[in-house]
Amino acid sequence: MEIGVVGNLEDAVNRSHLFKPDVGTSYPDFLRDESRRTGQADTLSFALDEDDIRHVLAAGLPVTLQGARTGITGGAVPNGGNLLNLTRMSRITGFRYDSALNTFFVTVQPGLPLVDLRKSLKTCHFDTDGWSGDSLEALARYRLSPPCFFPPDPTETSATLGGMVSCNASGACTFHYGATRPYVESLRVILVDGSVLSLRRGCDKADGRAFTLTTDTGRRIKGRLPDYAMPPVKNAAGYFSADDMDLVDLFIGSEGTLGVISEIELRLVPLPACRWAVLAFFPSDAAAVELVMAVRGLPPAERPVAIEYFDRHALALLRKLKDAGGTVPGIPDLPANSHAALYLEYHGEELQVTDAVGAIPARMEAVGASGEAAWIADSERELERFKLFRHAVPETVNRLIDERRKKEPEITKLGTDMAVPDPELKAILEHYRAGLDEAGLEAVMFGHIGNNHIHVNILPRTLQDFERGKDLYLKWARQVLAMGGTVSAEHGIGKFKVALLREMLGDAGIQQMRDVKRVFDPDGLLNCGNLF
Ligand SMILES: Cc1cc2nc3c(=O)[nH]c(=O)nc-3n(C[C@H](O)[C@H](O)[C@H](O)COP(=O)(O)OP(=O)(O)OC[C@H]3O[C@@H](n4cnc5c(N)ncnc54)[C@H](O)[C@@H]3O)c2cc1C
Structure with missing residues (x-):
């Protein structure tokens, strides 16, 4: 393959972040994600800014976008063409305070890992090089205010914000806080022709299901959103569609098939004063489910923000991991007679949290479990330990499958x-x-x-x-x-669940999604194989 696909030879060589071919040998890790599927690509580029993104798109060849490759549906695995990795666009570029809403917003590049955002918000350490005066002023106010956080938590905190927005990622605390979508205030999206869409919640709206958008070059883009209704559940399947919706929502969860997200503004919420968690063990699935039903019906102040489940096979996996000297330091032996477990996380004022957690043993007794079969995390350190425990299940499963795939x-x-x-x-x-x-x-x-x-x-x-x-x-x-x-x-959906999406939306729904895709990406160059 000619290096000309990423610009002319000298240009590519002079830009140290643009790498030429042979990714299969030099950079094999970039050909796969956590789905363990391996793809192929002709070139691999690491964009440092929007010009680099445009540079790769200008080749007019298929492009696969990548964040941290923690996705598990093969979305970031290339199907040939150019591979564009965004992890080097990883800065926090601004802060905003809205006095009417008494709310802080943070602007990030797409390759920023979630873990880094969390750290900066917690420690108030930011690289403010190049920030506007307004951003610096908002940051000064933030430093004097009670701390805030960004709630979505897809377990794997090395995930990038671009990847999370692209998949509308969620996680344990979605039960209370919702998925990534409601925290995205605005997006900059680079379309396949290099033009830019700036989309802001509350400003760029559909008219019924019809929409018109204007790019920075003045090009008007008209289209129609799919007619289907969104299911009344947590959802990350297919393009979001609703009457009069915010058009930023069309790009959230579109899995990189409509454009490259190059900047994201996120809404922050106040960090709760107190965070505790309980790991509760049950003699049966039925007892665990009874407890879920009971706590879901409680008034909001008494309800957990996360309710996570482990069946007896997941617990057996964790026992084996521990016996083998595995990766969950400080976790005691799991109760021998437990056939299911629940992880319940509580956020709020201290009294509210201690009351809610204190009520758990009695609630467990009420469903036939022992009220003593519960561990409590009452500090950040303990909470992190419980989270490691929770994370160990998918990680151990992935390792087990890697072993089996050898045979x-x-x-x-x-x-x-x-x-x-x-x-x-x-x-x-x-x-x-x-x-x-x-x-x-x-x-x-x-x-x-x-x-x-x-x-x-x-x-x-x-x-x-x-x-x-x-x-x-x-x-x-x-x-x-x-x-x-x-x-x-x-x-x-990525590349693995395309047939399931068709089951869900039918041929008509998929065709309407294709019509939307064609409006933004007429030649179908972006993230080939995802969704369709
Ligand atoms: C152990 C484990 C546990 C997990 N648990 C959860 C969970 O609880 N909840 C959850 O939601 N997910 C979970 N995930 C999946 C994964 O972490 C999320 O999907 C995450 O959002 C992916 O982010 P990423 O940066 O790794 O994206 P990638 O995997 O690199 O990419 C994901 C998709 O986003 C696209 N993309 C990336 N960057 C951009 C961009 N700038 N513009 C447009 N498109 C882009 C890619 O093309 C791809 O289609 C888990 C993964 C692992 C390994």
Whole structure:
């Protein structure tokens, strides 16, 4: 492949952040993400600014966008063409204070890792080089104010903000705080022709389902949003569409298929004074589900911000990890007779949190569990330890699959990401359990039970297991859709779940999405293979 695809030779060589071919040998890690799928690319570029992005787009070839590659649906895995990695655009570029709302906003480049944003907000350390006077003034006010935070928490904190916006990522605390979407105030998006869209919540609106947008070059873009209704659950499947919606929402969750996000303004919220968590163990799934139902029905002040679930197989995995001297320091032995566990996180004023946590043992007794089978995290350090414990499940599953793939390279983890409406929680858990038993498949179940969003990770050993697992997955997806749910609540569709998206939206819905894509990317060059 000619180096001319990223500009002329001297130009590319002179720009140390633009790398030429042979990514397969020099930079193989960039050809894959956490889905463990490996792709191929002709060039790999690391953009430092918007001009670099335009430079790569100007080649007129397919481009795959990448953040930190923590995605698990292959969205950042290239299908040939140019690979554009955004992780070197990782600065916080401004601050804003809105006195009418008494709210702070922070502006970031797309490659900023979530962990770095959190650290800066906590320590108040920012590289303010090049910031405007208004930004510096807002930062000075922030330093004198009670601290704020950005709530979305997709477990893997090395994820970039661009990747999170692109997938509308969420996580445990989404039960209370919602997904990434409501925290995105504005976006700058570079379209495939190099022009820029600046989209601000409350300013750029659809008219019914019709929309018109104007780029920085004065080009007017007209189109029509899909007619489908969004499911009444946490959702990351397909383009967002609603009457009179904010058009920034079309780009959030569009998985890099409409444009390159080059700048994001995020709304911050006050950091709660007190954060505690409880890990509660139960003799059965039924008892754990009863407790979920009970706490979901409580008044907001008594409700946890996160309710996470671990089934008995996930607990067995954690026991094995601990026995093998694994990665959860300071975690005691798990109670031997526990067949399910819940992680409940509480935010609020100290009294409110201590009261809510203090009520947990009695609530456990009420569903037939021992009130003593609960661990409490009452400090930031303990909370982090519990989070490591929670994170250890998907990480261990991924390592296990890597091991199995050495013998059977064709298999992958089959991880579901589906959510159903509240009344269907018990029924869907029963479907999952019965389906696994009937098919004789090994699996762990864990995740965001507060949102009726359980990850079932089928762990195939053989190709036959893999095929049986795929059939079961499709059967479950149809059940979830019949219940009014979604095929992807947070990970997005990427390259793995395209068929499931079609099940969800039908041929007509997919065609309407294609029509939207064509308006912004007529030749289908951006993130080929994602969504469609
Ligand atoms: C152990 C583990 C646990 C996880 N748990 C959760 C969870 O609880 N909730 C959750 O939501 N996710 C979870 N994830 C998935 C992942 O962390 C999120 O999807 C995250 O948002 C991806 O961010 P990233 O920077 O790694 O993006 P990447 O994986 O690099 O890319 C993701 C998608 O975004 C696109 N993209 C990236 N940058 C841009 C840009 N600037 N403009 C346009 N498109 C772009 C890519 O093309 C790709 O389609 C988990 C992952 C792991 C490994």
